[in-house]
Structure formats: C-alpha cells, structure tokens
Amino acid sequence: MYYLRISDTPIDVNEMYQKLVDPQYGGIDMFVGTIRQWTGNVETTKIEYSAYQPMAEKQLEKIAAPIEAQGGRVVVAHRTGSLALTDIAVFVGVAAPHRAEAFKWCRFVIDTLKHEVPIWKKEYDTDKVRWGN
Structure with missing residues (x-):
C-alpha cells in the first residue's frame, strides 16, 4: 500500500526507504530533492x-494507485514550511519487481508530482522573491 505524506516535519530518508523494502521487490529507485x-x-x-493539502493528497493518490495496481509500491513525502539550504524537500521512492520498472515509475512520479500536485514554492533569492512549483 502506498505511503503519501505532505507535512512540515523533516523527511527521514531511511524511514522512507524501509517502507519500500519487501521480499517481492528486486528494484528500489529513490529520488531525494534538496534545497540548492x-x-x-x-x-x-x-x-x-x-x-492545498486535500487536493494535493488526492492528486498523489491518482499518481500512486496505477503503479500499485501494476505491482509496485510508491512512497512520497513532501515538506511544507520554510526550508534552508540542503534540507530535504521531497522524497519519492518506488519499489518494483525489476529495476527497469522502478526507474521508470520513480521518474514518472516525481515529474508528474511537479506538474500536477498543488504544491507551491516561494523562493527567497539574494535579489528578489520568486514563486513557482
């Protein structure tokens, strides 16, 4: 069963990884996005x-459910709130029977999350503030 979390609490990569480990999976692919x-x-x-948490959670479920229906497992954690340089902003992990599926699905999840999930960033730069997703 997928695990999806949008929270202001820090992301523990090992904790997220442990949610993916299972004897039925031979491939685990993970993406960790940090503040650069x-x-x-x-x-x-x-x-x-x-x-917008209710909508974001529904969108994440729409992304994760088809992968899980094909035999994979999806774990997503995204931070909210103020993050400093090097803080982890997002973790995406996918476990699959084989590595090719794990790589493909993990990339699909992070790319789709970035474009479709209502999570916004307010970027404080040395010259001005920028909004994006």
Missing part, C-alpha cells in the same frame, strides 16, 4: 513550500 543554493546565476537563501 544556485540555479544558474540565481542564488537562493531559503524556500517556503505550501500546499
């Missing part, structure tokens, strides 16, 4: 994430 300092020439000092 530089995006090209733009220097970030911190990021604040916010979400």
Whole structure:
C-alpha cells in the first residue's frame, strides 16, 4: 500500500526507504530533492513550500494507485514550511519487481508530482522573491 505524506516535519530518508523494502521487490529507485543554493546565476537563501493539502493528497493518490495496481509500491513525502539550504524537500521512492520498472515509475512520479500536485514554492533569492512549483 502506498505511503503519501505532505507535512512540515523533516523527511527521514531511511524511514522512507524501509517502507519500500519487501521480499517481492528486486528494484528500489529513490529520488531525494534538496534545497540548492544556485540555479544558474540565481542564488537562493531559503524556500517556503505550501500546499492545498486535500487536493494535493488526492492528486498523489491518482499518481500512486496505477503503479500499485501494476505491482509496485510508491512512497512520497513532501515538506511544507520554510526550508534552508540542503534540507530535504521531497522524497519519492518506488519499489518494483525489476529495476527497469522502478526507474521508470520513480521518474514518472516525481515529474508528474511537479506538474500536477498543488504544491507551491516561494523562493527567497539574494535579489528578489520568486514563486513557482
């Protein structure tokens, strides 16, 4: 069963990984997104994430359910609130019987989350504040 969490509590990567471990899976792929300092020439000092939680959770379920129906397991944790440089903003993990599925599904989850889940970031840069997702 998938595990989906949107919360202001820090993400424990080992705890998330343990939710994926199961004898039926031979491949586990994980993505951990952290707050980076530089995006090209733009220097970030911190990021604040916010979400419309009920809708975000429904969207995450729509992403996870088809993968689970095909025999995979999905774990997603996304932070909200103020995050400093190097803090973990998002964890996506997918377990599958084989590595090819795990890689493919993990990439699908993070890419789809970024485009379809109502989670927004307010990026504090050295020159101004930017909004994005």
